[in-house]
Amino acid sequence: MALWTEITNRIRADIVAGRYPAGELMPREVDLAKIYGVGKTTVHKALAQLEMEGLVVQTQGRGTVVRAHPARERLTLDTSVWRDEIGYYFSAAVQPWRAVRPPTVTEGPCPLDLLPVLGLEPGAPVVIRDRVMGDPATGQVMQLATSYLPADLAAGTVLAQPDTGPGGIYDRMEHDLGWGELQWDGLIAARAATPEEVRLLGLAPGVPVLCITRTTTATAGPAAGRVVEVNVTRRDASRWAVGYPIERR
Template sequence: MASYRDVAARIRSDVDAGLWPVDKPIPGIDRLRERYGVARETAHRAVKHLVAEGLLYSEGRRGTFIRPPAPAPIVARDRHVYRDALGYFFDRGAQDWRGVGAPAQEVGVPPADVAELLGVDQGDHVMIRDRAVGPPDATHPLQLATSYLPMPLVGQLPVLGAAKTGPGGIYDRIEEHLDAPISWEETVSSRPANDHEQQQLRIGAGLPVLVVTRVSRVGSQVVEVNRTRMAADRFAVSYEVMRDETARWPREAERSE
């Protein structure tokens, strides 16, 4: 008798062959059971396996869909900040991306590691700004970004808690207020996607998210911590490898000859 992995392989083959359209739900479990001649539970486990693998994604009662194939990668982040007429941006490949859905603002408690980066005590409240973005024609976001701002700064600059922060966004407002440039430091990591990220990014539990944690400073003052998450199979990090003084050319041994 076919195992769920056997059925998953057959479904994967049918998806690769273009049997079902990407923008329509695949057949339900009962139809899959009939098509592959297996028990309902076997068909169900096969679909769950492919959702976890990332080939499919579930939208609850709407059904299970084929995850569109992605160019490799959609966006390659490098180590530069750029600016255009709308303000600063960090991904040249995503320069024309815009908000998907309405942004959200609330006062809440940040994760412990974010509190440490902000220099606030664990349990202290901060301003939390959530934003989802994607290409101009996107029906769902490809990046989720959350900004955490210290409340003393928000008290001095209340616009940081507003739904609309004006041209250039919060970075322009902060630089105008403090009359100094922001500098940024980023750390890139990965972890399993949580339930919210799986739903918003339309990825299975088996796919990790790439997490870019950006610390914004004016001088020594941390003014924001931003955490951007994206499906790890659709993004890459690209940077120039610089020679340290210890790796200078010509090598020391050759210079002394």
């Protein structure tokens, strides 16, 4: 085992044991080197690894702070779609959230991992709708939501407008475009955060994003049977956990 890995394990164990309390500054690197009987370079590498694991945060001019880990908020696994005065929503936890920044609509190539889902060829264009959602009272960002719509269906329509009117894109699909009662399917996964997601969600180093990918399928009209939208929402995985009831059978 490399020496810096051994020191990483020792510091990690001391953090878990409460020797360095959450939210407080750790000793300086030079002092940690004396505590663990190694060189400052070894301690520096160990702290960098612990920052990648999300256990500490290294701040400019202040030092290394032990990262607090508050209890995660429960995101109940909901298999129903609901509706309020604004339109459809897919979880009671997110129903109060609103856009805290103006939404953006652009057009670009479909992400590679979504090509088979949307049935598109590499390089095929999609309409991309980005929303930053959060608490309307405080402006705190809670979720990033991006919709990808095949350009051959959405470009030049109301679906490519920043404001799609009451009920949003789903009402336009069902009532204006005649795509029938929409059907949805969801998938939950986690992945490393992009630099933009780190910035917008205020993620600590090493924290992944919890991704909920929802596909929307049309049942009527020229788009019948096609996936007409893929919506990918991202949340801070250190703040949220997916919960579900367990029934005795």
